[in-house]
Amino acid sequence: MTAPEIKPPVELVVASGKGGVGKSTLTAVLALTLAEKGYHMVAVDADAEAPNLHLVLGVTQWEKVDDVYEGRLAYILEDKCTRCNLCAEECAYGAVEIKDGKYVINPYICEGCLTCSLVCPPKAIRYKFRVKSGEIRVAKTGYGFTLVSSETMPGRPNSGKIVTEAKNKGKELLGPSGVLLVDAAAGIGCQVISSLTGAQLSILVAEPTLASLSDLKRIHKLTKHFGIAPMLVINKYDINQDVLPLIEEYAEKENIPIIGKIPYDPEVPKALATNKPITIYSPDSPAAKAAKKIAEYVADEVLPQWRTWWAKYRPKKPEPYVPVVLRPGQITSTRER
Amino acid sequence: MPPRFVVAVTGGKGGTGKSFVATNIAVLMSRHVELTLADLDVEAPNDHLLLGLQGLENEEPIAIFFPIIDYKKCTACGACAKVCDTGAIVMAKGTPPMVMPRLCSGCKACLYACPYKAIDPEGRRVVGYSYSTLVKRGGGFRLITGILREGEEHTPPAIVVAKQRALKETPSDAMLIVDTGAGTGNGISAAIQEAELVIAVTEPTPLGLHDLRAILEIARGMEKRIWMVINKAGIASHEKHLETAKEYGVEKVFLVPYDPEAAKIYARGTPVVEECPSCEASKALNEIAQSLLVEALEKGVRRK
16 A cells, blocks of 8 residues: 555546547546555546446445436426417527427427527416436445446436536545546537546547547547646557557657557456456456556556646646637638637 | 438447448448438537548538627626526626626527627627538438537537538438437437437447436437447347337347457448448448338438
8 A cells, every 4th residue: 555645636537539439447447456556536437428437347336326406497388388489499409399289398408598488478488497417426336445426317408517516526525635536428528528627637548440539639629728638548459550550640749648558358348248347357358457557557657746747748838718709790710720 | 391201320328339330321321312411429520530531511610699798788787697507607796797608508598688688699609610521422422510619518509500400401302310429418319309210329238238228218208219229249248238129119129240340441431331341240231221221212212
């Protein structure tokens, strides 16, 4: 138990842009390794729309489940509706549908933004308040650390807010020191932005496909916005020898250290099927060995001196977010890249 | 008039093969019928890469409403900040409201709440771009692509605008195949909204199954017909997936076997059904396309 005390806590986010490249598999190995080495650590599953980390870690029971009620859901009073169509025209989400001549609001799309009720001349729109938008769950894993997981109800909006709450819960459980290990969602939208906000370090996971390279560039741009120091792991690195150099070139050009490569290994899906991390299911498999090596590198080389690492690899100047606002009359803009 | 037949490919979990299935069936079906493919995975759009396109054409900004406040008319009454659900309008005590662009979802609640008409209804913010590109694969078809700007977080309004372009550019006697992103939030529901048939692509792991259930919950709730594709079949057991299919009234289940050759072809951005028609994966994709073709022709989608 030689792990250093990290005070104040550091946030390390595993992200990729593209889905299915191995974020949760790698996060699980990282978490196990950090715990083994005596790090004080809480893992957070920040993929609220498709949370899977608990499955990789074999969690079957939650110690605590907190419902998040913050949603609002609009509905139309049929007898008051004059079918003027204004709500349908103004809804930015296209949530108003006409079914058998009646105006109805699709509850899987509505964000509860109030616009329809504000434009409705006969005031025919009402709201259900305190709609359950998701859950924050806490479990002690069988590997000696705590997992905070988040899950949105199917079709509900604002998964980013739930992710922020899950992270806050994780920080609360962590206390004044330690490592917050966050497994982010696919994509670059609100959930991912919530995952990256406040983080110092990020492990980006890519596979040698053109799709993954494209998504890597997008997630990397976000880490630049947030002043985060990125590291790269190339998973299934041996599935395509033509695309692999393109990813390596990108990393070199952008000063992203490649901290490891994991081979394609049929043992990985088998491990997933048994709800065990690959290093537990098949410790001698090539993927397990490679993932373990990466996790040990993070535990032994990166985290003990994360400030030096951060200073070395974070963008010298964070790339600011610049909104493209069109004033009335301005028709179009040129693409900025 | 909406297109005659709209099909949405979705799945919940990322990396199960949504874009793989959508692009390959588009290539196959375009040999027989008029169709458009819409890539509505605006956070990570990849269909053009899987189709090996060199570039995207006919760019249009995805511009959503953005409140530009006329401070000559504004009385700092606070009505706009009060209705703003995303916290995008901030007001320090006694000062006029300020809008934080990244947080704004473009919903217009502030516009209609302002008693002094101090917000310009024509203000817009570009949250991404959409493209319309002719793909010369298969029998040729149109690809609509929506791309969110990096740094923007309100995905659903961008999906809605890209989808509207796809609907507008698809002739009423053609079919539209929608490819969605990963996830199970309201952006996905918005993407599949017009679809009559939802094809849920999953993989034979407990992870795939977990997210599949959330997607089936949405599809059933929205009264869609459902087909299921178990991609990478064979890498682990999919028995529970079949049970789940029954539970949710899935009409058809297709198995696409895991095929290392297909994975290699996918990686370099060519459709496996063209590059390797005899591959096991191609045969399975052909079966899906054939079943869809029967439906499309029954609905009177224009033949080529």
